[in-house]
Amino acid sequence: MAIFVDENTRVVVQGLTGTQGQFYGLRNRDYGTQVVAGTNPKKAGTDVDGIPIFATVADAVRETGANASFIIVPAAFCPAAIIEAAEAGIPFIVCVTEHIPAQEQARIYNYLKRYHPDVRLLGPNCAGILSPGKCNIGFTPTEVAKPGGPVGVISRSGTLAYQALYELTEAGIGQTTCVGIGGDPVPGTSFIDALAAFEKDPETKAIVLIGEIGGSAEEEAAEFIRDNVSKPVITYVAGVTAPPGKKMGHAGAIISGGKGTAQAKMDALRAVGAYVANNPTEIGGLILQPAYRAHKARLGRLLSFVRFHFMGVYRENFADRVLAEMMAPISDAGDNEFWDAFGRRFINLSYDEADRFCQYSREFMFTLLPREDIYLTLLPAKARRGVGQVGKDTVPARKMLEKLGFRYEGIIDPFDGGPHLHANTDDIPLVRATRKATLGKPAATSSCKGLAILSTLDGEGTFQAIQTPLVEQSDCVSIPKDAMAALGVGEGDEVAMTIIDPMPTLEQPAAGPKKRPARKKSTKKVAKTAEKTPTKTRRKNAG
Secondary structure, three states: OOOOOOOOEEEEEEOOOOOHHHHHHHHHHOOOOOOEEEEEOOOOOOOOOOOOOOOOOOOHHHHHHHEEEEEEOOOOHHHHHHHHHHHOOOOOEOOOOOOHHHHHHHHHHHHHHHHHHEEEEEOOOOOEEOOOOOOEEOOOOOOHHHOOOEEEEEEEEEHHHHHHHHHHHHHEEEEEEEEEEEEEEEEOHHHHHHHHHHHHHHOOOOEEEEEEEEHHHHEEEEHHHHHHOOOEEEEEEOOOOOOOOOOOOOOOOOOOOOOOOOOHHHHHHHHOOOOEEOOHHHHHHOHHHHOOOOOOOOHHHHHHHHHHHHHHHHHHOOOOOEEEOOOOOOOOOOOOOOHHHHHHOOOOOOOOHHHHHHOOOOOOHHHHHOOOOOEEHHOOOHHOOOOOOOOHHHHHHHHHHHHHOOEEEEOOOOOOOEEEEEEEEHHOOHHHOOOOEEEOOOOOOHOOOOOEEEEEEEOEEEEEEEEEEEEEEOOOOEOOOHHHHHHHHOOEEEEEEEEOOOOOOOOOOOOOOOOOOOOOOOOOOOOEEEOOOOOOOOOOOOO
């Protein structure tokens, strides 16, 4: 289920007759949100594309049963609009307007707490709230969202919230609700309020929290997570490179007196068990990690095995060589020595900025980076030491791939210097061992003697895979009854199967990297970069 708003939310738009109010009000309505009314004392009795206009919010509530307000009026009129909505009995108010003075925000916040404690204000200066497939109030682009959960999103930044939704959706992960709390100094709804709501929501299984420099909201959220949140929390804090004393976008985004830095916030969140992403493009790929990294079932390893199983099932759709890009070492501040020494000389972007840009276009790197050989001796020692190396979180993935026959052949990613591991597709044991099998009668778990990945593909193209114990027989395989139910199959059905215990082995040792030539002064070349368009850095669960 969603938090704060759902398909039953009935919205009155205060400002619907204005240009911006009409654009976003109708956009919200067209998404499926129940926009039932607008207000304007001078235009009562008219309508905007069929939505009736009332003189006051109280009239709109009485006539339409509105239970939420969308305030999109100039800053000077917002305090009065918020008070009017609260006094009309609206329990949930979304104010997207920016440039409301901080003292006015504080006055309104205290007024609501004193006289209308049951009213929730979201904002001001926020992107609004979206419960995908159910209700959208505000600016959030619904095109990047996916209904159904299981992830809840909370963000001070609107644009980074949109990117988080995009990353999750691209990874096939749905969202329950995306809450934009805004970046002003006195938000009506805090991180803690949203965290508490997501913690109580049974459909939200993980939470993405996006913060930024300034204030202490992230540190306070960290304390609340430590004491009250049982669900995995994935975080990103914007503003690592922001200079002290300079406001960055939002009124609340300012480092003052050495406090409110991105690093301090990241340290606080990391200390309570939240996973801190180095950049927002990692968010979709990190959803599994925080709670399940140490799971006894080794779920990260299982996901990798399922990928190879999938390649074995649909071998004709894959090339004869497989490339695995491994993430290079990244500092706690989100920097990469190789990029700073090499790529940044040609593309004047920070590592974080370049990584984000790659999400939308890789052509700029292909165009701007040199195609000629680059000599390692031209790079600083720190950059040279990182060539072909992986970050500490990627070491297990590299070891696993090398056991499956992948080898580093001296080719690196021109973006961060991380190694490219290669293998012949047909030499990968898990690909080679994948075959079709017919299911027999259910087997008792106690009688099973091996472990396998089994999968099905239904008529709608949905691929499902499970790891299960099994018994191999001459003409069929048998698995436990609960495994058959989980996969939705029965006796006599055909499945794809890859035995992983005992693990299939390499038929022959894979060739190691070529022997390096003797070192010659000023002629040592950096490992050659890939011939094709350079790709962006892969997430930490690569492989």
